[in-house]
Structure formats: C-alpha cells, structure tokens
C-alpha cells in the first residue's frame with residue numbers, strides 16, 4: 001500500500017497535458033507535479049505557453065489531451081475554488097464592468113458566500129486586511145477604472161489573497177507594480193508560504209519574490225525543458241536554453 005505520508009496528494013498534478021488554441025498545440029505533453037507547500041516559478045520566453053498552462057490549471061481552458069488535478073480532483077469536477085487564489089496576467093481589473101476597489105476584492109470571496117448577499121463582518125474584515133496588505137485601503141470606494149495599471153494589479157493581488165487560499169496561482173502578478181509594492185507582496189506571500197500555502201507563479205522578473213522560489217520550471221515552445229532548482233534555470237532560461245545539458249534539471 002502507498003504510504004500517504006510519503007506520497008501525499010499533490011496540490012497540482014498535470015499529466016501529459018496538451019492544449020489546443022486556434023488549431024495549434026500550444027502545450028504539448030506537459031507533466032508537472034507540485035507538492036503542497038512548494039513555491040514554483042514558471043519561466044520561459046514570450047509565447048512559450050506559460051499563461052496557457054496557468055489558465056488550464058485554473059480551469060479557464062480545456063485540456064486537449066491529458067488532465068489537471070487540483071488537490072487530487074480533476075479540474076472539471078473540482079468545486080473547492082475558495083482554496084485557490086488566482087491573479088490573471090495583467091488585464092483591467094474591472095473587466096469592463098464599473099466596480100469599486102472594494103467590490104473587486106470582495107469578489108475574491110464569492111465562492112464562500114451567496115451572490116449579492118451583504119458581506120458578513122468577518123468578510124468585511126478580510127477585505128479590509130487584503131486592501132491594507134497592498135496599500136490600497138484609502139482607495140476602497142474608487143472605481144477600478146480610475147486606477148493606474150499598477151494599482152489595478154495590486155487590487156487583483158488583494159482579490160487573490162482575500163480568501164486566504166491554500167494554493168496561489170499567479171500569472172505575472174507584479175508586472176507594472178513598483179518595487180515597494182512588490183516587496184509588500186513578497187512579504188504577504190512569504191507569510192502564506194510559512195502557513196503551508198502552495199504557490200505557482202509566472203514571472204519574467206521575480207524581483208523580491210526570487211528568494212521565495214524553491215523550484216523552477218522552464219517552458220519552451222509548449223514543452224517543459226527544465227524542472228529543478230531555481231538557480232540554473234534563471235541563469236539560462238532566457239539566454240542559452242540548450243547550453244546546460246550536463247546540469248541537473250534540464251530535460252532533453
């Protein structure tokens with residue numbers, strides 16, 4: 001029998017995943033197993049498939065072949081979305097709908113409350129805490145459309161953190177966010193990681209988050225070409241993807 005202590009259910013399990021976008025295979029045969037508590041960076045050049053991988057993991061894109069499981073459950077049947085915080089790649093936080101900062105952050109709690117019900121005191125407190133974390137509490141009543149790009153990104157980060165998720169999936173969360181806010185965000189993530197959260201993060205520039213990463217995965221043309229310790233991948237990911245065949249982690 002398998003010992004569950006030695007083989008606990010991974011937070012994310014991607015098996016032989018291929019994804020088709022517009023008739024083209026953008027991901028091809030991706031295998032990735034992320035244990036609970038790991039902090040994994042997904043790296044690779046523009047168009048290598050990072051966002052596609054992230055969006056398939058959170059169920060926004062269907063698998064063409066293979067599957068993704070979250071906490072052991074295939075994504076199409078997964079229902080515990082309150083356990084997952086997701087920051088999408090930079091888009092307008094409003095998504096075209098006029099909404100205040102407070103409303104967007106509250107929407108991070110939607111899966112744990114009934115739509116259109118007023119927030120309970122504990123929820124209001126969680127929203128306030130998340131807004132304070134990203135230093136946006138004084139803008140709570142403002143429309144997100146009136147914010148700068150970096151401020152909108154901070155609101156999306158607060159939305160992902162508000163439900164105190166077990167798994168954070170972040171697609172370039174700090175793109176366009178100033179260094180001070182990146183440091184605040186890194187602290188918030190560090191706190192979550194210390195509490196046992198799992199983090200999967202796409203980034204071109206990890207900045208203050210760099211020290212938190214314990215593993216990185218490099219994509220190239222829809223395939224994983226490196227999976228191992230962060231150092232070698234960051235040195236070579238964008239420069240010489242084939243120059244480090246003798247280093248551990250590089251896949252042929």
Ligand SMILES: Nc1ncnc2c1ncn2[C@@H]1O[C@H](COP(=O)(O)OP(=O)(O)OP(=O)(O)O)[C@@H](O)[C@H]1O
Nearest residue numbers: 021022024026044045046047048049050051052053
């Ligand atoms: N809706 C779509 N239809 C067809 N092809 C798409 C679509 N969205 C993305 N692609 C293609 O899929 C490939 C991977 O895109 P993806 O956004 O996953 O890359 P990425 O690694 O996240 O890039 P970046 O670093 O620029 O964000 C690209 O070649 C892109 O042109």
